[in-house]
Amino acid sequence: MYWGRDTLDTDRGSDELVRQVESIAATAGAAAQRETVTEILATGVLDPVLAPTTNLAHPSETFCDALTAIARHSVELAEAVQVQALCANTIRRHATASLWSELGPGMREGRSLAVSCLSERNSGSDLSAVELSAVREGDTYRLNGHKNWVAHAVAASELIVYARTRDAGIGGITAFVVPANAPGVEVSEPSAHLQGIAIPVSSIGFRDVAVPADRILGRRDRGGLVTDILSTQGRLGLAACAIGVGTAALERALRFAKSHRRFGQPIIEYQSVGFTLADMATGLRAAQQLLSHACATFDRDPAGATLVCAQAKLFATDTAARVTGEAVEILGASAYLPGERVEMWMRQAKLLQTLQGTNRIQRLTIAARLDAAVAAHRGE
């Protein structure tokens, strides 16, 4: 494997899992079809995330390797698997035991998909600005409002919805698990103008949607705490997707540079092209090492991994954006030919910088922990 890590073979079954999901993704091609997502989930790819007590020595890294392998063929497919992992893990950690036992098996095997509904017209980076309201009526809450930018919503059967239950900024947000077929939920068709990035995104209307109180995740008014998985495991997953798409772009650019001739020789023989490819490969290797370290930190101490998960997401997605951009430049006009995917990868890599906390937000997270960052650098 290009991005391969040395420890992979020490995990019983993990290398086989990665090969299995990669072969499904390679056969399926680019489209994140519902059936392909289900087929991948049916391999048990979420087990390292959902059952970290499995006998794997490196559960998070195993899952990230699987995502990277999928993203090398289809970043949209990897992103769909990543969203499912994020949502399933959020429900596992924060739902009641009975709700998890009702939803968990279907989510794990891919029979039901869940999505995360956080963004609104006035709330993207800033969760405290959520306006969608949830008003208590006995044992039920009534949800009213709108969510935007919900990826894969058309295929979802459960929605994790962040709603306002009290007028107190971040201290008044509650997270609910809402069945997508509940009366009053209206999921729009995916935005046509976003087809260029191949991730289906919908807006969702909530009109008087009744949700039982036992579908609250965590505690009422404490929805901000439920986003912990998004800030750690979610960021690891996005970094893994970025390394996959970056690797695809590097492989494509390398093939092209070896075969494309100008001024009488393959362009890879020009030092500026060769050096560019060298920098691309080095950046990806460094991103992989940082991700590997972040995964190990998360497996050891999830609550203490926020800093390094933000660093891994920031570095891997910035690297992927640079690497895919360089790949487009190496292909020249050929990057824009029909059927050539490198230009699409550039747009997707750019998108990964925005998802799950823009990279400016990652920098805010890191800046707030600079003492810890310096201590980590000293090996303390």
Ligand SMILES: Cc1cc2nc3c(=O)[nH]c(=O)nc-3n(C[C@H](O)[C@H](O)[C@H](O)COP(=O)(O)OP(=O)(O)OC[C@H]3O[C@@H](n4cnc5c(N)ncnc54)[C@H](O)[C@@H]3O)c2cc1C
């Ligand atoms: C394809 C796609 C799929 C998506 N999927 C989902 C999904 O499934 N669920 C979901 O809930 N959302 C989803 N989103 C939304 C995504 O999470 C948001 O776009 C992202 O959180 C940024 O929010 P925003 O676009 O509103 O940007 P804003 O928050 O408006 O930010 C605009 C700019 O200001 C910067 N900025 C904001 N605040 C600060 C600050 N304090 N300091 C410095 N800079 C700041 C940002 O970094 C950014 O550069 C998706 C978006 C896309 C495009």
